[in-house]
């Protein structure tokens with residue numbers, strides 16, 4: 001059966017608007033479409049493909065587990081899930097792991113756990129959740145309402161309640177908002193979808209201190225910032241702040257759907273048998289792939305490589321900007337970078353993305369004013385230079401158009 005981009009409009013719910021080309025194959029940081037055209041991938045499946053496409057370690061894990069055991073449900077546990085949970089707890093502050101299938105579900109679990117913890121420890125009055133404007137936490141109705149963009153949560157009827165929003169990096173505003181009725185604070189330790197915004201060191205430390213003061217749980221949503229993306233296994237490790245609950249997904253499976261919520265034993269104890277669950281959560285196939293991804297990512301070679309590659313990207317961005325003067329700044333950390341457009345190009349991030357696709361480069365946007373880059377953590381220097389040469393041609397095209 002011949003399918004094309006046109007088929008999308010005939011059979012798919014129109015909630016997405018994908019590019020005109022249809023990719024069919026990938027290897028490392030290169031992708032080929034139906035016509036055999038080759039693309040450089042700086043999008044990484046939205047910060048997912050940490051090891052590029054078809055990394056041998058992941059293909060091996062998938063095929064090996066695929067020949068053994070695919071699925072059980074949580075009526076039984078399984079070896080890959082137990083090994084992955086052991087490695088995640090060994091590598092982080094956490095002592096307990098809950099597996100889900102996506103970032104939204106991991107956050108949903110975190111929020112439900114926080115509500116339950118507060119209810120059981122302090123009583124019904126302690127139920128308020130504070131999150132941040134422009135924050136993104138997924139698309140279930142609870143998580144999208146906690147997210148800080150009403151454009152995503154409006155239009156679906158009555159919303160989950162007791163959720164407030166504060167400006168990111170506004171510690172005084174946050175201090176005015178938090179009180180003893182606050183049960184949890186959900187925050188990205190580097191805002192992704194909202195425009196690649198780094199936290200001020202004093203702000204994030206202040207948030208931690210105020211959560212302690214008011215007995216509120218601090219939830220770090222590391223769905224985008226986690227698994228090596230910033231050059232540390234998790235972004236909190238570079239901030240000198242430890243959360244009570246951390247969620248991770250996207251890159252965790254290196255392209256296979258999986259998410260996880262990590263926390264301490266004392267907090268985890270409030271999700272007793274039957275209180276929460278997922279049929280697929282902790283699926284052996286997903287966990288086997290994630291274990292292999294974690295084994296590769298959580299090494300000094302890969303993590304240090306992220307910082308080196310960031311430097312090369314920043315140098316090449318600066319060269320482009322010297323010629324074309326389109327960016328205000330390059331934001332972000334590690335290989336989650338945002339080129340923020342200057343006042344002459346406000347609202348035009350998508351034009352740069354479309355021009356890049358025409359030049360055979362895959363990239364992303366983060367809002368209307370930021371072109372976002374989230375390539376493989378092991379992308380080669382050749383691909384970085386070739387991709388940036390293509391990006392320069394895209395920039396030249398937008399500037400001259």
Ligand SMILES: *Cc1c(COP(=O)(O)O)cnc(C)c1O
Pocket residue numbers: 101102103104105107136137138139188192193221222223224225249250
């Ligand atoms: C992508 C993202 C999510 C949602 O993850 P899904 O797997 O799409 O549900 C949640 N939080 C952050 C910070 C994200 O970037």
